[in-house]
Amino acid sequence: MPQHHLRPAGLPPVNGYSHVVAFGGRMAAVSGQLPLDASGELVGQDDPREQTRQVFENLSTALTAVGAGVRDIVKLTIYLTDLADLEAFRLVRDEYISREHPPASSLVRVGGLVHPGARIEIDALAMIPG
Template identity: 55%
Template sequence: MSKLEYPRPDGVAPGNGYSHVVTGAGQWVAIAGQVALDADGVLVGAGDAEAQTRQVFANLDAALKAAGATWSDVVKLNYYMTDLGALPAIRLVRDEYVDTANPPASTAVQVVGLFRPDAIVEIEAYAVIDV
């Protein structure tokens, strides 16, 4: 695990479940946006934001492990959702994975659609690991 820092910027409102700034030295790991496809490419949780988010985080977890990273190494998460109403379900699942005392920086964006019409959420991650 790399040593990450979470500076608090003066004059910026506190983040709700995210950090504004995360820094660290090490190797950069970029994980492509993950959707709720299982290992066989089957969509999990059609119409269910929480079920889809659980599969997305499971996919992110597998990708982090493949890179030799852990959730403690994650510095940034980008959330794309077709309805901002999914945000509470996303936050619920996210809090099972990230250190809520020092969460990664993040961005949440509502989009018109994802790569297929039954996908509700896509999340990409960036991590920094020791070399």
């Protein structure tokens, strides 16, 4: 039976989705995370590094709620509104993700995201240790 975690402490409000769902005993799917803080405010208005860092912090918070962490991610899907932000994304990503054992990844350039000031969104699949 899936375990739906609508809003783990520290993540922004939701509207019709769970931030993270654990399933199959050892898998977790994390909804697309935006650069929003716990109150739903945009972080890093025009700073792609700060936005990316907030997104990875949100991924970490969601995964912690199901007993996993960012090093347990097996698949990332990254949505960027501007490919000029790719280098900033990569620099911050490498602070969180193992360079020796990186997850599978897809990158998509999009025309916009649900929050008009967001430059990046990331969703993830992770293995729950144990």
